[in-house]
Amino acid sequence: MKITKILNNNAVVVLDGQHEKIAVGTGIAFNKKRNDIVNVEKIEKLFVMRENDKLQQLLSRIPEEHFTISEEIITYAEAYMGTKLNEHIHIVLTDHLSFAIERIRDGIHLNNKLLHEIKILYRREFEIGLWAIQHIKERCQVDMPEDEAAYIALHIHTMKPQGGDLHQTLRQTAIIRDMVQTIKEHLMITIEEDDISYHRLITHLRSTLTRMNQYGLHTMDEEMLVMIKKKFPLSYNCATEVAKELVVLHAVELHEQELGYIALHIERLRKQ
Template identity: 35%
Template sequence: MKINKVLNNNVVVTTNQHGQEIVVMGKGLAFQKKVGQRIDEDKIEKNFVLQDTGTSEKLNQLLQDTSDKYLDIASEIYEYARSILPYKLNDYLYIALTDHISFAITRMKEGIQLKNTLLFEIRKYYKKEFDIGLHSLDIIEEYTGIRMNEDEAASIALHLINSQLSGENMEMAVQVTDVVNKVLNIVKYHYKTEIDENSINYERFLTHLRFFTVRFLREEHIEETIDEFFYEQVQSKYHQAYKCTEKIATFLEKNFNWVLTKDDMVYLTIHIHRVTYRQRKTN
């Protein structure tokens, strides 16, 4: 690999074996290096493909205007998150975190603190990501001496959630959180009970809701696989859960113009039954 552009001592732009322009990062990777020289590939810690010219220009500006300290903070948060989370993180997360942390610290120094309106939902529905956000506050304080509040932990968690959604924009992460919150509220009001948020079934239900929502937001259509007999069996056996699913279907169609398939109805019904059955039995 040869250097096409030096962004700073730790980051260069090069070309991979497929002819794609990529960013590669590593401690001291470009120290005393010039365009055209070879990269020490043993020093490469992470890399990602530049999808378009706009991304390349934004990245170039960000890294030239950002202290290496913020790159180091983002790198430590990225590696910590990668060691904790069960899903693969999008490589662009490293840049998104650097940008967010740099801007957040600048705001803090100017005495500006922004409220995260999704703090409650993120803390409740994305516990792993929020815990990583809290740990990130410790990392930031260690490097800068500045202690941020839980709103910033939630904002970092949103970047992790966004990365889980395979590079979608932050607006989608917010939409997913909002829809999941409203669907869960429908379930709680229907059964007039709280849900055990520590149960495995609750975690499964959350995961299903997140990706169910992403599919609709991306307008991804799937073929029906549920036959009529099985659909009627589920409808009959889990009558109460099916009634709840009907309420969810009505809400989604009215507010988002999402029409649920029989597959969607069946899987939602089964998850709702599982997440409420044990608690209703105990009560």
């Protein structure tokens, strides 16, 4: 493989047959120049991506250490979840982490308003995020808050097979946050984050929104719905308030049968 471009000390563009690839390895470009043959024993990763140009641009403008850290996190995430992530993760996560590290070094901290919901909805990804911020602290002495672990979790989730679009994931999580906020305000209660009923409610609300996006209904027997309205009027009224707020804030309409299921979860939460 012949070097066609040096990106930094640890990354070069090579020509392998008729294909252009990005070779990464510690000191792979040391004392090398264009048209030199790369030492294959130094290659730790070889990228053949549809977005090679974007990755080249990124590698040429960020500190080498940031890319190395990102790759270590990606490797850990794939092993932890037992699945390969979309190749785009090498760009989006590296870009995000590099910016976050520099931002925090400059004393700029961004609060993640979806932190609590992300912890519950994407638990395994959040655990990876916690590992990642500890790894970053050990590698470059930057102390990141849990908010950053949640941002990393979202990137990991959306790069999983069938993980979904990041914008759609953020929107769905924001909708769930607003639904929970309506419940808390309507019932005038505080909710413990580690309460299992709270976790069940959050998980159910995500399932509800997912079914709506897929044009599926969680059917409930009509008699059961009538019984819920009579037996749990406070919780059902709260569910209807949630539905009204959804229309106003997000232009999302819930089917009456869905309100019955939500009311059951609210009732369980209310009794805690």
